[in-house]
Amino acid sequence: MALENKLGLTSSAELAREEERISKKKALELFESGKLDKFEVGTFSALKAIHKYLFDEIYDFAGKLRTVNLAKGNFRFAPLIYLEAALENIDKMPQSTFDEIVEKYVEMNIAHPFREGNGRSTRIWLDCIFKKELGKVVDWSRIDKENYLLAMERSPIKDIEIKHLLKNALTDDINSRAVYMKGIDHSYYYEGYAAFKTEEL
Numbered sequence: 485m486a487l488e489n490k491l492g493l494t495s496s497a498e499l500a501r502e503e504e505r506i507s508k509k510k511a512l513e514l515f516e517s518g519k520l521d522k523f524e525v526g527t528f529s530a531l532k533a534i535h536k537y538l539f540d541e542i543y544d545f546a547g548k549l550r551t552v553n554l555a556k557g558n559f560r561f562a563p564l565i566y567l568e569a570a571l572e573n574i575d576k577m578p579q580s581t582f583d584e585i586v587e588k589y590v591e592m593n594i595a596h597p598f599r600e601g602n603g604r605s606t607r608i609w610l611d612c613i614f615k616k617e618l619g620k621v622v623d624w625s626r627i628d629k630e631n632y633l634l635a636m637e638r639s640p641i642k643d644i645e646i647k648h649l650l651k652n653a654l655t656d657d658i659n660s661r662a663v664y665m666k667g668i669d670h671s672y673y674y675e676g677y678a679a680f681k682t683e684e685l
Contacts, residue, residue: 514538538605545598551564556637590646607668620654621663624663
């Protein structure tokens with residue numbers, strides 16, 4: 485079953501295709517309009533604004549906290565009862581060094597604040613922090629998909645792998661549209677409906 489959506493689509497595969505097309509178009513607008521540079525870098529309010537911009541044409545929940553508990557494989561993301569407190573703590577985390585930025589990114593992934601579209605939104609959010617603090621962004625085309633997904637899966641316990649992957653993919657080509665767009669390539673970093681288990685409240 486497809487997630488409830490504004491497009492009236494009932495096929496998961498069709499929704500995934502449309503979602504990718506629309507969110508990429510919106511991500512490009514966000515980049516080219518300069519709106520991205522106006523958000524308060526490294527805050528949840530910035531991530532919320534990015535998510536809303538990318539997915540507002542598709543979902544009613546764009547930019548809104550999820551109302552279900554989410555798990556992927558054996559890993560449970562932050563339970564709803566702790567979600568707001570977790571996001572407040574993430575806002576307070578430092579972000580002045582490479583290690584601090586990646587640690588903040590890992591915590592935001594554990595929070596997984598939205599029902600869908602966390603990966604794409606959070607990768608843009610991460611690049612905004614790198615750009616502001618270090619004058620660099622991630623060239624996602626230099627990161628193998630499987631290695632990335634495994635490293636992110638293990639990152640709550642040990643973040644050395646994701647730090648290694650991201651550090652080796654940093655570039656100072658911060659104004660490249662092509663580099664930016666790689667981070668939201670949905671087919672490359674597939675977030676997948678079937679992979680998620682949810683508990684309705």
